[in-house]
Amino acid sequence: MSLVEMPKADGAIISRKAEIVAALQAAIGTDGVIHDPEETLAYECDALTAYRCPPLAVCLPRTTQEVSAILRICSDMGLPVIPRGAGTSLAGGALPTADSIVIGVARLNQVLEADYGNRFVRVQAGITNLAVSGNVAGEGFFYAPDPSSQLACAISGNIAMNSGGAHCLKYGVTTNNLLGVTMVMMDGEVIEIGGTHLDPAGLDLLGVICGSEGQFGMVTEAVLKILPKPEGARPILLGFNANEVAGTCVADIIKSGVLPVAMEFMDKPAIIACENFAHAGYPTDVEALLIVEVEGSEAEIAEQLEKIKAIAARHDPEVMRESNSAVQSDLIWKGRKAAFGAMGQMADYLCMDGTIPTSRLPEVLKRMQEMSVDYGLRVANVFHAGDGNLHPLILFDANKPGDLEKCEAFGADILKLCVEVGGCLTGEHGVGVEKRDLMVHQYNEADLEIQMRVKDVFDPKWLLNPAKVFPMEASHSRRHGNRQEAA
Amino acid sequence: MASLLKPDSEASLAETVREHFARRKPVRIVGGGTRPVGNPVDVTETLSTGRLSGITLYEPGALTLVAEAGTTLETITDALAEEGQHLPFEPADYCALLGTKGKSTIGGVVAAGVSGPRRVQAGAARDSLIGVRFVSGEGEIIKNGGRVMKNVTGYDLVKLMCGSYGTLGVLTEVSFKLLPRPQATGTVLITGLDDHAAVTVLSRALGSPFDVTGAAHLQKDADGNPVTMIRCEGLPESVKYRTGRLKDLLAPLLPSAAGLSVENVAESNAAIWKQVRDVETFAGRDGAVWRLSVKPSDGPDVVSDISGKLDCEALYDWGGGLVWLLVDAADDEAATVIRAAVDARGGHATLFRCNANGESGTDAFHPEHPRIAAISQNLRRQFDPAGILNPGLMGQSAVQA
Incomplete structure (x- = not known):
């Protein structure tokens, strides 16, 4: 069974579709409302594509006033609303239900x-x-x-x-x-x-x-x-023969007083995938690769890189290569930013997003590899090493029955591990539907209750993106206090 | 009868609050008692976090510190200095300004959301704060955030707690993201500028690529002359380079009478920025102290509006966006003038210190839009249903019988 469950759509709302669409069209014009089932299909999911459900209708307002008019209608009629940005959420933050109105902000772009x-x-x-x-x-x-x-x-x-x-x-x-x-x-x-x-x-x-x-x-x-903008920026590539060594090097750089603007870490599977995809010039025979970027004038960049190189040298790097042109710098970043695309070419994947205290990095990477063996699924790691934000990419085959479920279970285990070592479930992607039911591993009942009370203040009827963030069970009474789910 | 409660653990603090909740008995919450900012809290019992003290965790390699709320700022600053690190937001010490004694606690710093000159570059207290534990008005122990600097798991109550002056909960533990302490500091000093010219220069500096970490203007220094200050911090060669470049960049903007120099001596730099951070220039002087938060370029206009009607003196920080105002009059009329000047452009004004003996009927905090005030009031009700935590301090209605 899949981990993510959405509330059953309210049949009473769906049966009123014509009336609802007419009200929305009256408020913002017919060209602002999408209701044809073939067209609403474009809004059935975000970047968490494993879950899909077309909404009842989609509104594309052009002004704040139009958003206000739409929300007033939805509030009066008791319709769930799914706000949507560009639909790039990896956590299912914009996943609709069949009885919901998606409000997209695509036309508000000035x-x-x-x-x-x-x-x-x-x-x-x-x-x-x-x-x-x-x-x-x-x-x-x-x-x-x-x-x-x-x-x-x-x-x-x-x-x-x-x-x-x-x-x-x-x-x-x-x-x-x-x-x-x-x-x-x-x-x-x-x-x-x-x-x-x-x-x-x-x-x-x-x-x-x-x-x-x-x-x-x-x-x-x-x-x-x-x-x-800073006067300039330059990355350096540091390759190591063990994840642990790269992790220690990160801590030593931080302790030295140099503050790089970015420190990105890739493990071997990620290095190879990115290199094959983007041809960024990454060394493919190292176990761990760091991209460390510093900013400033030429002299300042040189001053910082000298310090970083001196620190890295103490850890016997396999590779230590400064970018020597803007083209090379772009290429180095292109490789990293292409990580998800590169993985997507190899297989289906789920991208996790836990954060850990950086001191626990070697241990977490090791345990992740053990889990990878246990689950029989490959995992590649790219992450923001300076802040401990991990992005394990778990590869699976969507066409193989049971593989997605196995992948989700593996992902959940990774996130629980992040919490266990003192970190958190999500560093930058958000909870959405993806990690909603894992929230109990990080927060107890009182922690969640006070958060839900904050939502009570802003949205007393729980109509805005209602089935997200909180475990379904925890938010059940609040979501049901105001409208009934169809049997 | 007045009494002081000093629980020695989070659990016993929670028990104390639970008892007060059951009896609907309000308390005033204090850390070090160094920041009596806000409206008077008219209650007989005081709850101190002073005995919740100690650094729980410090990992220099992860730039992370966790401490109990009653830990003194000094203890933390000293521990960080040993590892060459610091709290980036440069928390101020307002004892001299407010005429208080004692030692600030880290919980108090968070509750009051105190940020110094480096806010323009490194962010405010709320930006460095990554985790909290607190006791709600019902006596529940609640945690939010944690000890990692990137965390979007659930709502960010960490920000909400910062600057809530104890009206949402009693902080018991706080976690911070740290930064390396800069090895060198340099300050570009410009004398003789009026407020508008000064803010123009500060904006230019802050808009340059030279990573300015302090941008302030004092109407009257110790000799009664205006001085404008622009700070760079970092590795020694880099500081020298950037202050030099700033000097070249700003020189053409200055009138011929203006003085332009760079201060490189560490002790002098420390003194200059402590004076700005702690608003030392108004310490020990008569008058009310206001703290105005405005769009930087509006700062001089707001001050000029006010000074047309009231005798006042200004210290600008944050490139003009933070205005400290010493005003002779402390009556409601003065408050009306100040708030009208701010309202005309956007922003807010907080009455930070009344006259030494002046009881002001003015709300210390700027009146908010009715819907925003209602949201804030409802949030307080959710966190503190009986209204027993610092009732009235931020203008919220008093305890319900």
């Missing part, structure tokens, strides 16, 4: 204001992550969080999941780069939280909205911090 003196941009939330940086690059600025899906993923999804990226060791994740949001509450009221100043006036609501997985409201606009 930059509204760029203020370089005050170092922020105000954007509509459907803009892609990379487009934000693209829009400010001409003035020498960039938006720091850089999830691997940055070409496609929307800022609204980044805010919902508090997305990270490779460079968060220095620049932080979404929450550290978000100054304000315009959010539509489930009852249609539009509120502004935060803004162009740095501190909240009272409670830090922005802090809890970021990462709330679309369960508090629909974010339609965001004020994002932008940073001046």
